[in-house]
Amino acid sequence: MQRPDTFSPQAGFVLTKAGHLSDFDEKVAISLYQPLIGPIAMALYLSLWQEVKDRALVTDRRLQLWLLDLLDIDIDQLFNARVKLEAVGLLRTYTQVDSLGRYYAYELYAPVAPDAFFKDDLLGLLLYDKVGEKRYDELVGQFSLKPVRRPEWQEITASFLDVFRFDHDLSKEPPAVVAAKSDMTQKEATRPRLGTGGGYDWALVKAMLANSNIQAGQLATHQEALYQIAGFYGIQPPDFARLISRATDVMTGKINLSQLRRLAEQGYTRAQPHAQPTTTTAPPKVASADEALLQKAKSMPPRQFLTAAKQAKNVRMYPANNELRAVQQLSERNVFDAPTINILIDYILRTNDSINQALLDAIANSWLKANVNSPEAALKQISDFEKQKASGQKRRQGSAKGPRQEKLPDWAQAGYKPKKETISETDKKILAEQMKKWKELNEQGGKTDGGHA
Template identity: 30%
Template sequence: MNMSEQWRNVDPQSEFVLVANDDISDLQRTSLDVLYQPIIGVLAYALVNNFWRMAQERDPHKVHSHFELLSYLNVDVKSFYEARIKLEAAGLLKTLVKNSGEDRVYAYQLINPLDTHSFFADDLLSVSLLQIIGEDRYLDIFQEFAKEPFDVSDYKNISKNFLEVFNIKQSEIAKTPTVVNKVKDNVNRVKSFETGTKDTVNDDFDFNLLLDMLSQSFVNVADVKKSVDLINAEHELYGIDEIQMSKLIEKATNVTNNVFDPRKFKVIVSRQFKENHASLQETADARGNESQTSASESSLSNVEKQLVKSTQEYSPVEFLNYLKKAKGGYVRSAEERILAEVVERGILNAEVINMITYHLLVDQDKSGLNKSLFDAIADNWSQQHISNSSEAIEYIKKRKSDKIKPKRNYSRRYNGQANVKETLPDWAKDGYDNSKNEKQVDETKKKELQERIKKLKNRRKEG
């Protein structure tokens, strides 16, 4: 089932229980109100607050019905589902389900919000907040929570340690009592359930090379190592290579104490791309040369092969930027967020994401990216296990071929809001007639776009 249709799996009559292992603290509440709300939106914010209220009732594991919840929030099932998955994505909720006969029973595991300091240290959350509220407001909020550190370098620490004050048997230190181990295991189990780890390995970015370069500078490499997730995410989104990354990290490092500031780094990267995109040098040439040619590429036309090469050579934001420039437009912040969210999910390669962008802006002649449509296509291609742009083109051709079969109706909506067909791109159609569809880009415009992209790419290589 398409991702945009998965809300239909939720039966309003189905039941759920709430699980909360801890109460929410005042500091976590502040973080939820000020930092999380702009990201998750008003309805998701209302939903998670209602969940926390219900979890604090006398019988916290009481069985509830979704109908009861929908009535209280005055929303339909689709709106509830969209709010719920936002909470899941933000790390505020885990949804579990089990089948009980013909019925499904849900368990909603509430996860405490990060405190303000941990939130700003989290790469995905802080970058998302920055993109939504803007640099000025982002820095204002941080200053509200930041506390000026007190310099204690002239003081001497005379504090006592635990064993100097409290008496405890040496035998119990050497061999931890069974009851303590049991409790500790239970705590670790709860923690492992609440938190998850994600794969942050990036095959086309040499983090060790970056560290080697930084070790020759004034930057504290140990600080940089703590931000590997952030650095990989910024590389994937903007196509920043190791050399440029080292320069940006140096700009975000305090020359007085050599401390790397991740928050300043995010702002610098975002600002530099918007103000001077040309300063971020092309790095995808190597990536394109190293990438393997798929078996399906041999069946592509020369124009299609040129497109495949372009999708491999540019990062998602760079590719969008050049396409928008070729159309006489510019990249909007909302479009950057669309690409950032898809990149962060890690379900599609950069070249496949670029192919979706091309398909929308050139084939369908859209003026910009639409989140619902982009997500729907990304979800569909992910389910088809499309791993490169060559496979994407072949898949589009197959969709065109299957379209003539009575059983397969591909004029269905991607997202239920716009009657959009995923068809073969115009540049790959045989006998394409522009007069049959006024919304399609004419051949002259398509060739012009291809030429402008090629010139821009050559200009970058010369620079």
């Protein structure tokens, strides 16, 4: 998510709590939630719990700059940490502008109980994905309760009224007790929220399931997960109602989400015709290849887009089970909408024949870091990355030096001619006198030799 400009260090904040945080809750948060949200978000969460007061006053606010100094982070890191806490249900945020300026109210929530965490489709699956099977099993064992109870045991536990007696009528509660009940109201721990599909025709789904054995409230309980399945496969309400009915346990009336996913995948696979080479008419011209890709990404659910992208490489290709799981898990995290996921699928399959879980997660995280939140932003991120990569290659090529060439001395150059040096007039006179003396000495020597002969 992209940080809004209004979320600044100079904005104020106040703290309130929806419940209490016990030592055990803190252990659950660190062991189960920290692998999902990271150390910065967990440090923020625990720091806010240390600072929250019993009574929150709007006028008793601090600047968010205080949090930045406390945690030694910047405003973008604070925003990312905040939304991660919100996503997993540990925090709710409200905002208001008054005479003192904009401020945020942070409402703190305790973690869900470990059993609820592991039963949650989103939290449990994301933890498994983050820590791996071995560590996941260790955490399950760490928080599992195995009560010792034998069939032959007879319970003799005393009840409350077996032990305690009241001096007054229990039907007439003292005012202080009545007031305490309202003051002690504690909100339930929240869970992560997916889109509920406000535009999906849930009324039609409910009407078609009216005569089935589905338990009352099951649609509302699982609406977020149901919407994710319908969106991933592009299932229309009438077909979806039939799938839900088939995935409902006949004894308990509860929806089996795992069975529903399998049925959705089987139904999609059967609905696709066997791949055969066909001639197709040319699509209408658009301004650019990116616009054509956007049109496809916005018109198909991820499951259909994945198949189309594979068959665009070769009509006989198909998505493998591990590819389906990888894309579906990304869809369930609710970090990108369906068109953005489709752009990501296309980007990976441009240079790869299949989708690898590690590569998918790596690119998804880099996009999240860059605040990509739409298919248009995804295309821009791809373009910027490709330009940056090309620029880096040019710099590396430009910096590569050829073999060193030594400069030849003047005398070794072709056509070298020695410089003509000029003699001054003084030097000429000195030279003439020396030549004259040399000639005189030479003549005297010649006469001496002749006398001896």
